[in-house]
Amino acid sequence: GAVVSQHPSWVICKSGTSVKIECRSLDFQATTMFWYRQFPKQSLMLMATSNEGSKATYEQGVEKDKFLINHASLTLSTLTVTSAHPEDSSFYICSARRTTPYNEQFFGPGTRLTVL
């Protein structure tokens, strides 16, 4: 099956610093990737849709200047949490959409971010 990886799997940072999370599709090309956020004991909330070679589409209420998304290649999307604060602590999950043989999303294992 298709594999999506995330790096790092967990990160602890100080308040005010920026953190970059990578999402890679390992054995397929993905023109579209998605970034989700999951708070403890809650569902996944879509933050943004990452499109290769163009700007990401952010969901309502998500600050695009705070959560920078770059999808520079068909196998890599990055999410940078800028000037992180404790309230940004969460589990961030990406998914990549494979279109052949049919449309299907494959999820990464997630990145746990803790901001002190």
Added chain:
Amino acid sequence: GEDVEQSLFLSVREGDSSVINCTYTDSSSTYLYWYKQEPGAGLQLLTYIFSNMDMKQDQRLTVLLNKKDKHLSLRIADTQTGDSAIYFCAEKGGFQKLVFGTGTRLLVSP
């Protein structure tokens, strides 16, 4: 907008059947999915069903879809302790985006 609801918690004994329910609001959904999430991990796709189907069976998993009532269920036969996890239903809404339910925590006791 799209809204997907699930019961929060289900507890069963090993060997019993588990039934996890989900209701959704978007009648135009073409696909409905069930995902499993183990602690600290990402999501694993278990199964999915096309909106023009009523039932789909895949080994121990049976998915029932009542499109009129916008109700989806996942039945796990012969539930094992390894099935303990959080189960999310999801619908494919506009712009190919997945909308996830609130998640059901399944606890299987020996």
